[in-house]
Structure formats: structure tokens, C-alpha cells
Amino acid sequence: MKILTKDWVIGESLNFQDYLKVGGYKALRKVLKKMKSTEVVAELKKSKLQGRGGAGFSLGSKWEIVATKKCDQKYFICNLDESEPGNFKDKSLGENSPHQILEGMIIGAYAVGASKAFLYINGTFAMAGQKIEQAIEDCYQNNLLGKNILASKFDLELEIFYGAGAYICGEESALINSLEGKRGEPRLKPPYPCDSGLFRKPTVVNNAETLANVAWIIENGAVEFAKIGKPDSPGTKLFSVDGAVERPGLYELTMDNTIEQIIRTAGGVKEGFEIQFIQVGGSSGRIVPRFLLSEIPSYSRGAVIPIGSGAILAVSANEDLKKILLSWINFFQRESCGKCVPCREGTFRLKSIIERLVSGDFDQNDRQDLHKLIWTLDNTTFCPLGKFSVVALKDVIRYKMIKEF
Amino acid sequence: MTIQEILLQHEPEKKNILPAIKAINQNLSWVSEEAIGKIARYFGESEAYIFSVASFYDEINFNKPALLTLEICDGANCQIKDSDNIIKNVETFFKIKVDSFNNQFVLKRMSCVGRCLEGPVVKINGTIYTKMTTDKVIELIQNYLGY
Structure with a gap:
């Protein structure tokens, strides 16, 4: 359809x-x-x-x-x-x-x-x-x-x-x-x-x-x-599928498809690769670990996986999650408009912490600061950009994907 | 075209401030202090106001552009297609650092331009190049710099 x-x-x-x-x-x-x-x-x-x-x-x-x-x-x-x-x-x-x-x-x-x-x-x-x-x-x-x-x-x-x-x-x-x-x-x-x-x-x-x-x-x-689609989230959606799939591209699907089905539409997981996680909704999107691949992303209230803007990025097990974390935070730090302090300074501090994580200098103080910063960005920024900057990071912590956290 | 000629193509209404700044930036490759002054007078705003608007947007340059400006996308999609290594290799090969200023060659990180399927994406002096590798980028840079 x-x-x-x-x-x-x-x-x-x-x-x-x-x-x-x-x-x-x-x-x-x-x-x-x-x-x-x-x-x-x-x-x-x-x-x-x-x-x-x-x-x-x-x-x-x-x-x-x-x-x-x-x-x-x-x-x-x-x-x-x-x-x-x-x-x-x-x-x-x-x-x-x-x-x-x-x-x-x-x-x-x-x-x-x-x-x-x-x-x-x-x-x-x-x-x-x-x-x-x-x-x-x-x-x-x-x-x-x-x-x-x-x-x-x-x-x-x-x-x-x-x-x-x-x-x-x-x-x-x-x-x-x-x-x-x-x-x-x-x-x-x-x-x-x-x-x-x-x-x-x-x-x-x-x-x-x-x-x-x-x-x-x-x-x-x-x-x-x-x-069409789900009763509380009807219609079709354009998905920008990229990453470790056979045929990356733009796909229109009804909104009752699971993440697994979306990946299958794009030709399935690339041969010789194994999925580490899927990110739904771009850099500000939620992380979907393998055990949640049968969830249906949607605009329904309380959806486990909010569909966001519909970007689907399949990340293979070969990728270094720490570097991807840095790519996300680099983006938000650069795009933070500077109007409010929590976002302007918060994304900047978060970036230096993640840089230390990548270079292997992450310590106990960083760990404490990280959790404080996440709370601040999540709760006190003027507009949703601050909140967006930690959505994926919160999931990384929730699913214990990086042992240092 | 001169600054004044570009300004005259825009009605002096508030909603034309950004289009006018963009047009000057595009035609002259940068927005000088002199240009800021002229824009301010034309739209009846203070110079500080015009500068505060112009400096908000990534596309606007306030320095005379370097001979070569290389921007590399560091979005997650390009990153897993190796854009990070391209940045590192360019840094070592040309002995420069990301975001350092130099009138010959400026290297920057750039946000997504929506060409993810053809990644990694780089921009050289405003022109987008897709499906890049370290070798291709180095070759392009050398062509631009006339080595």
C-alpha cells in the first residue's frame, strides 16, 4: 500500500x-x-x-x-x-x-x-x-x-x-x-x-x-x-533506511510494520554482518537493541519505539559505539544555538567527556558528571534540542551497552 | 555584483534580511564588516542586529575564505562509512587540525546534507562530493591547490 x-x-x-x-x-x-x-x-x-x-x-x-x-x-x-x-x-x-x-x-x-x-x-x-x-x-x-x-x-x-x-x-x-x-x-x-x-x-x-x-x-x-496502518497511528511513512542493509534507500511502508520487517524490505541485514542495534529517528532517535526488533515504531502515545522522523540506521557489530556516540554529541554541540546555558555548556561538556571516553581517559569523576549532565540536558533546556541530545545516550546507559557507564 | 546591487534586488522588508545576507555571502564568498554596515543601513537595523542574525547560520562566512575549505560530514551515517578516518588521514597528510584557521586550507566538520546513501560526503569550497575515500579526497585537494 x-x-x-x-x-x-x-x-x-x-x-x-x-x-x-x-x-x-x-x-x-x-x-x-x-x-x-x-x-x-x-x-x-x-x-x-x-x-x-x-x-x-x-x-x-x-x-x-x-x-x-x-x-x-x-x-x-x-x-x-x-x-x-x-x-x-x-x-x-x-x-x-x-x-x-x-x-x-x-x-x-x-x-x-x-x-x-x-x-x-x-x-x-x-x-x-x-x-x-x-x-x-x-x-x-x-x-x-x-x-x-x-x-x-x-x-x-x-x-x-x-x-x-x-x-x-x-x-x-x-x-x-x-x-x-x-x-x-x-x-x-x-x-x-x-x-x-x-x-x-x-x-x-x-x-x-x-x-x-x-x-x-x-x-x-x-x-x-x-x-491503513495502526488505528491510533494511521497511514504510511517514508523510511530513510541506511547502514548495514543490502539495499539502503527510501521506502514507503504502512505504519504497522515491525522494525524487522522494515529491515527486510531493505533487503535484510547485509551478508556477513551482524546487527549491533538499530537507531530509529536520526541522531535524536531511540536505540533499538536486538531483542526489541519485533516492536512496531509508531506515533501512538506510549509507543515503545517512537517513529520520530523515520530514519532507520542499522549499525553492525563491527562499529565502535563510542565513536558513534561522539558523532552524535559533536552534532548537537555544533547545532546548539547558544540561547540557553544548560544546552550551550551542557553539550560542550558532554562532548569533552565522550572524547575522553574514546581516548580511554574516562574516569570516576566523568561518570558522575555524565549522569548530572544528562539530567540537566533532559530537564532544564529551553527547547527540545537539549532533550534530543541525550535520547540515544540514555538508551546506551539503559541497555548497558558501554561498560564504563 | 557589488554589495549595493545585491541589496537592491531585495525589498527592504524584515523577511528579506536573511535572503540578502545569503545572496551577498554567495556572490562575494564572504560577508565583510563593510557589508554588515551596508545591510544594516539598507534594512534600517543596527549593525549589531545584522551581525547577530548573520552569525547564527553556519553557511555565512565572516573571514575572507581560505584558498580551500574542506568540510567533512561527521553524521552517524557517514561515520559508519568511514568519514572519521578520512578526517584523521587528511589531518596527518596535510599537517593541519580540524577547525584551526589558516588562509590556505581550512578543515571543518559538517552536519548532514541528506545525501547519506552516497556517503561519505564532503564539501570543497561549497561543492558537494559523494562516495569519498581518503585517496579521492587527497587527490581532489591537490587538484584544487594546484600541486
Whole structure:
């Protein structure tokens, strides 16, 4: 069962004509001609579609909050600032099928009553950016963007905005600050962007993969969508599978597959290798030891393995876990924005401790400091980045994977 | 293009501050103190404000770029494809250290650019190269430096 990648041709991008041929923009026509904005929101809410960026918040609920706000100006933002290490799903989506994202954005903007939309893209995605810019131009030329879209009296301006290399700008309030021409630091919540977002106006921020599902749901119905996958975590998910598997790549699977099945889809474990652990969700993702491979990663509340952004990294027994630990903490130390002390200093200290672990100078004091630092980063940082920096490390300790800890 | 010409391509609205800084960085390879001053005047902000925004983002350079800037991805995916050893080997071969400043050759670690399947990934003066090995990287560097 495929929703997002069903029409993809390997190595080719679906341009405007290709997208029309496979039924593109039919959902948008249906929405603009036959549906009230409240009906669109209700349909999406019924589908239980959850945010694919990692947090898994209900898309319908988000739209509902903004749609019910009475305000002269609302904004709609698509978040394509994918920079979680090991993730390439949104980038592939932008390269292979940019119109799928745009159609979701236009429907969303109509549903919540936004007249201005932005697509915030990671500055290093040159190819995806080029495809999306072309797609936006095609939409303007074919009256799918601009004034009076398809004679429905609905106006929408859509702009692409390039990031400049900051992981934290994937967080919605940091992304909004970056769009406003400020430092891309996260804001204190509440107020949430739904109440006070871009230029203090109600704003929807949705991940690109989430939006790519919208057209399918409108066309086939929320009931059909809710039947796919798990009841409390429905639909399909793009998995960026890499590491010690036979065929690393991007795979779309329904959300009722176990980690073992996902690995099998990617050709199984590479011959001659043995799995040490699987990391689900990039550098900020949980570690799955071998005895948990039969778990189903999902967005369900209390899931043993949260699916996160859907990156799957199979690490073989030949790899030195200490060095991978250092790679994670190097990343978070570099990307910590410096706004709050626990994260700025905490990641820095953690890095020097892990460096000593790698060089064999780890001692009793380091061990004590390590546990204090983990607690601090987990509980006291301003935004989730601090918390993310120790997710995998906590699992390493929980499963006793390094004897020094 | 001059700084002023680049600025004039952007409406003086707040949301165009970052695009303007990026455009200057791309066209002139770095953002000088002079540029910061001009951007500040153009957008009606203080120089401190513009510098605080620009310095937040990894892509923006504030030093005249070295002859060669080599960035190597150290994400877990590239790491298990040996990027760590490439960093070490480049360090020993060219007798430099990660993050040390030198007007000839700068070596940095870089965050994931989403090309994990083709790892290890390196960036030389802004151009991405994939499926790298130590030998290939050294050869590329020597070509760039004209050895």
C-alpha cells in the first residue's frame, strides 16, 4: 500500500504535466468547487493524520485551531528544513514530486483561511529547491496560485525561503524567527504558532511529508486513510533506511510494520554482518537493541519505539559505539544555538567527556558528571534540542551497552 | 555584483534580511564588516542586529575564505562509512587540525546534507562530493591547490 510514492519513477521528477496525468490537483479542484473550509478541516481531523516531522501532532487539530481564529491575516508554512542526520525523506519528496507538497499546502491554506504561504527549505537542498521553484512557477501560470484560484475567489501567494544551515530552524518557532529575519532561536511556548506565529499572526507549520498526504485523503476519504496502518497511528511513512542493509534507500511502508520487517524490505541485514542495534529517528532517535526488533515504531502515545522522523540506521557489530556516540554529541554541540546555558555548556561538556571516553581517559569523576549532565540536558533546556541530545545516550546507559557507564 | 546591487534586488522588508545576507555571502564568498554596515543601513537595523542574525547560520562566512575549505560530514551515517578516518588521514597528510584557521586550507566538520546513501560526503569550497575515500579526497585537494 503506497500513498506518497505510488507514482514516482526512480531518478525522475514528476513535472506539472506528469503530475496532472496521475490525477494531480483533482483534490484541490474538489476542495475549491465542492467543499467548505470547515468540511476540509473536519475530513482531515477524521483521518487522524499525524505530523510526520517527529512530534506526531494531529494535523486536523492544528488546522482547526487556526481555522477558528478570527484574524485579518493568517500564514501557512511548509517545513522542509530537514536536517536530522540520516534523514532524506523530505528532500526526496521535494526532488521527486514537488507538486504533491504544493497541493497539500494550497488545500491547507484554503482550509485555515491563509492568504500567504511560505515553503521553508534547507539551504543545502539545491536540486529540491530548483524543482520546487519550477513547480511554484507552473502553479502561478495555471491559476493554481495567485488571485482567484480556479475561479473560486480564493487568493494565495506562495514563496520559497532558503535556510542557511541551522538544525534548530526545523523547530517551528525557530523557523518562524528565521523567516522574520531574526536569529533562528526558538520562542517560549505558549503562545504556540497557532495562536501567535509569523509576525504574531496565527500560523500553521506542517512538515512536507504530512502535507503530501492531504490530497490523497481528500480524494479517497478520511475513512479509507484511517484504515491503513495502526488505528491510533494511521497511514504510511517514508523510511530513510541506511547502514548495514543490502539495499539502503527510501521506502514507503504502512505504519504497522515491525522494525524487522522494515529491515527486510531493505533487503535484510547485509551478508556477513551482524546487527549491533538499530537507531530509529536520526541522531535524536531511540536505540533499538536486538531483542526489541519485533516492536512496531509508531506515533501512538506510549509507543515503545517512537517513529520520530523515520530514519532507520542499522549499525553492525563491527562499529565502535563510542565513536558513534561522539558523532552524535559533536552534532548537537555544533547545532546548539547558544540561547540557553544548560544546552550551550551542557553539550560542550558532554562532548569533552565522550572524547575522553574514546581516548580511554574516562574516569570516576566523568561518570558522575555524565549522569548530572544528562539530567540537566533532559530537564532544564529551553527547547527540545537539549532533550534530543541525550535520547540515544540514555538508551546506551539503559541497555548497558558501554561498560564504563 | 557589488554589495549595493545585491541589496537592491531585495525589498527592504524584515523577511528579506536573511535572503540578502545569503545572496551577498554567495556572490562575494564572504560577508565583510563593510557589508554588515551596508545591510544594516539598507534594512534600517543596527549593525549589531545584522551581525547577530548573520552569525547564527553556519553557511555565512565572516573571514575572507581560505584558498580551500574542506568540510567533512561527521553524521552517524557517514561515520559508519568511514568519514572519521578520512578526517584523521587528511589531518596527518596535510599537517593541519580540524577547525584551526589558516588562509590556505581550512578543515571543518559538517552536519548532514541528506545525501547519506552516497556517503561519505564532503564539501570543497561549497561543492558537494559523494562516495569519498581518503585517496579521492587527497587527490581532489591537490587538484584544487594546484600541486
